[in-house]
Amino acid sequence: MADTLSYLGVPLSRPRVAFFELTSCEGCQLQIFNNEASLLDFLSLVEIVNFREAMTEKSDDYEIAFIEGSISRRDEVEKLKKIRRQAKVLVALGSCACFGGVNRLRNRFHDLDWVKKEVYGDFPVDTAEVQPLEAQVPVDLKIYGCPIKKEEVERVISNLVLGKAVTPPEYPVCMECKAHENLCLYELGEPCLGPITRAGCDAWCPDNRRGCWGCRGPAEEANVKELEKIMRRYHFSREIIIDRLECFGGFAAYVDKLRAPGRHTHG
C-alpha cells in the first residue's frame, strides 16, 4: 500500500482514521465492512488505526474519528471529550450520534429513575438523559441514517482526502422517491415522513412500500407544520405523527412543540 497518494498531480495525505462507539447497536460500523468489493480501495485511501469491531491493534494517533452512538452515560462524555481532543475531524456516524437515535426515546419519559427501576430493577446502572454528540463537543461532519449507507462513508472519505466539501443532500426523501416513480405512500394510505426528512438514503424504505420514519432527521428546509396538517388531512392521528417524528430523535425540537407539556411522564 502506497503511503503517498495523489490526484492530478496534487499530493494527498492518507489520513489516520479511528472508529469508536458510544451507546449504539454497532450496526453502522458493521456497514463499513459490508461491501467487500470496494474494501481494498477504501483501505488504500485511509489508514485505520483503531477499530474495535474489526481489528485488534489500537492506536490513539489518529486524525479522523468516526463515532457511532449517542451519549447515555456520564463516562461516555469523558470518552468523547478525549477523542475530540485528539481528532482533527470528528464525524458523527449514524442517527444515534447525530440526533440521539432510537436511544433518545428514553427521554420521552420525564422520570428517568422510574424508567431505570422498571427496566433494571434494583441493579445499579449509571444512566442519564440521551444526547447527541453535538450536545457535548463540536461535531465537524455528520453521516446520517439508521443504518448509514456504506457508499456515503466512502464518499465522505474520498472527499476528505481530496479536500472536497462533504455536503449531504439538502432536499427531502420525496425527491429520490419520485425519481424512482414510486406511488406516493399517502395515496396508498401509509404515513410517511419523506417530505421533511433529509434525503441520501435513495428512498430505501418507500421503495419497499414502507413509509419514511425520518432516520436522517430534518431536511435543510423541513416544513413540519405543513406535514402535520397533511397527516391530519389523511386521517393519521396525532399519536402516529408524534411516534414517527420521535423515533430517531432528528425531529426532537419539533416533537417538544407538538406535545402538550406533562403528557407521557409515566408511559
Place this chain on the structure above:
Amino acid sequence: MIFKVFKKKELAALYELLAVNAVVGPVRKGTDRHNQPLNDFARVYSFADLALDYSTTVHSPKRFVLPYRKDLARFTVNEQKWRKETDLDTERPVVFFGMHACDINALNKLDKVLAESVYPVSSYIRKRRNMFIIGLNCRPSPQCFCRSMGTDSVLHGYDMFLTDLGDKYFAEISSVTAFNFLQQIKCRDPGPGDERQYEAVTAEKTARFTTEVDTSDLTKILDLEFYSPAWDRWGRKCLSCGTCANVCPTCYCYGVEESVDLNLQEAHKTRFLYSCNLHDFAKVAGGHNFRPLASTRLKYRYYHKHRGFVEAFEESLCVGCGRCGAACLAGITPPEVIADVRGKKKCVHGREEKHDE
C-alpha cells in the same frame, strides 16, 4: 393530414405488429386509498397490460427522454493528464402506445429547449428521434386544465393519433411509418358518418373540462404581482420537496454530481433532474442563496413556466396536465395559485381540502 378508421379489435393486431420493438404504454400500477386506479408509463409485454382507458398517469413519460439520473461522462486519470469519454447511447426505437395530447405537447415543448435552441442536447435528440408515438384521445379528469393552456389537442409530434369512437378508432396519420403500419391491418377511409362522430366526440370532450386557468395577460400579471402576498401564502404550504418538478412532463432543470472513485484513477460526472423548489437550487459557491425562501422558489417556478418560457418561445411551458397539483401533498395546484395571484379565489373540483390558512 390523412385520416383512417379501423375497428377496435384491430388495435390488438396493430400492437402485435409493433411489438417486435420495445413498447411503452400506460399500465395499472395500483389503486389509491379510494380504490381509484393509479397508472404510469412502463414497458409493456402484452396488449392486455395496456390500460388505455387511463385518465392521467401519476408520473409523466419524461423519464424516457430525460432519465432522472444519467452518467454524462467518465474520466480516466493518469498523473496530471486525463481523458474524458461521454456516452453516445445506442438508442433502439421505442413505440409509445397511447400517449395523451398534453404529454405529446410536453415533448414538443421540451424539443424547443433541448433540441431546437443553441447547444442541442445530443442524448435527448437521439432518444427523441427514436420514438414512435401513437397518441390517444382522453377524457379530462378534474385535475386537467390543458384546454386553458391550449394543449388539449396536438398538431404534430406523433406518428398517429387515435380517437375512440366507441366501436372503432379514428386515426390521424402524420408519418409514413405509421401509414405503412396501418396498411397491414384492416382499415378504411373515413366516411361522413365517421367524421360527424369524430367531431361529436371531440366536442363532448371539450365540454367535460371543469377546471380553468385564466391565462389572459398572465405574463404581465405575473410581473405586476411579483410582490403579491399570494406567493407567501402558497410558499408557507410548500414542502420544498421537488415532487412537482419530478412529476412534471416539462421540468428539465438538473444538477450535476462529480465523484472520484476510491482508487483515484477514475472519475464520474452524473446528471440528475433537480427542482427549482429545492432549498439549495440557487445557492452559489461561498454559500450565498439567491432564493432562500420557499415562497421565492415557488414563485420562480411559476415565472419560468408561465412567463419566461412564453417570453422565449411564445408559449407556456405548462401543458395543464395537473400532475403537480395532484401529487402535491400540500395541495398546491396551478389553477388555484394563478387565481390567487390574480386576486380571485378559484374553486377546483376533485380535491379534498383547500386553503386552511
Place this chain on the structure above:
Amino acid sequence: MTNRVTPYDTPGRHGRCRAGDPASFESSFQAEITNIYSLTAREKLYQIQLVDQEERNRFMFRPGQFVMLEIPGIGEAPFSISSSPLRHGNLELCIRAVGNLTNFLDRVRRGCSVGISGPFGTHFPVENMHGQDILLIAGGLGIVPLRSPLWEVLDNRNRYGTVDIIYGAKRPVELLFTYQYEEWRQFDINLQITVDQGDKDWHGSVGLITEILKERLNRDGDALAAKTCAIVCGPPVMFHFVCDMLIKAGIPMQKIFVSLERRMHCGRGKCCRCNIGSTYTCLDGPVFDYWSAMNLKEAI
C-alpha cells in the same frame, strides 16, 4: 416487410466518444495550466492553454464572456475570461478559492490538464464604444471580468476617449493585478484605487468607490451623458449604489453595463441553475445593460 421501426441513428455513431467530439453535449477542449501566479492570499491567476494548436488559434471570444472549466470528479464552473481577446486560446482566469473546484485548483501545479468549454454568454460591446469615454468601475473580484474589456481598450487605445478605472477593495492586500497598474497608466489611463481599510504601508485613498466616482462624474458635467459608457462589476450591494449614481449623473441606462454571476452547471441554457426570474444568465448574460438588468426581478 419488417415491422421494426428503423432506428434514427446510423450504427457508426454509437458507443463512447472522446470529449472533443462535437456530437456530444459534453464536448470540451483539452487544456493545460501553463502558469500559476499568486495574486493575493485567496486569488490566483491561471494561465491556461488549449492543447491543440489549431483549436487554440481558432478560439475566439469577446470581452466579458466566460468559459466553463472542468476538473474530473471535482467539478465544473463558469469563470470570466480575464485575458485579451487577441490572445485567443491562451486564456487567463483569475480564481478565488471558495468552493470545491476552486479549492482544488488552488492546490494544482503547472502542467495539470483541465477541460475548457465555451466561450459562452454575452459580452461588453466595446466595439460600439469607439469615440466614447470609458468608465470601468470594479469592486473586489469585479476587476476580473473587467480586465478583458480593459485589454481590448488598451489594444485599441486611440479609438477611445478618456479611460477611467475606479477600483475598490476591502484592504490593500486584497488588491488584484497590482503589478500591472504602472503598465495601464502608461496607456494614459486614469486609475484610481481605494480601499475600505488601509494599513501602515498604504498611502492611497481610503473610502468608498462612490466618493471617487462622485468626483469623476462632476468633472464632465452635462457633457457626461453624451460621451460616456460605463462598465460596472462587483458585489451585488455595489451595483445599487454605483448604478444609481451613474443614472443620476445622466448616463443613459443602455450605456451602463453590468456582469452578473450565478451558479451554473452547463453554460448552455439547459440546467436552469443560473436563471434570474426566467432569464438565463449563461445565454442572455452574464453581461446585461442596466436597462435589461433592471427588468430582471431579483437580479441585483
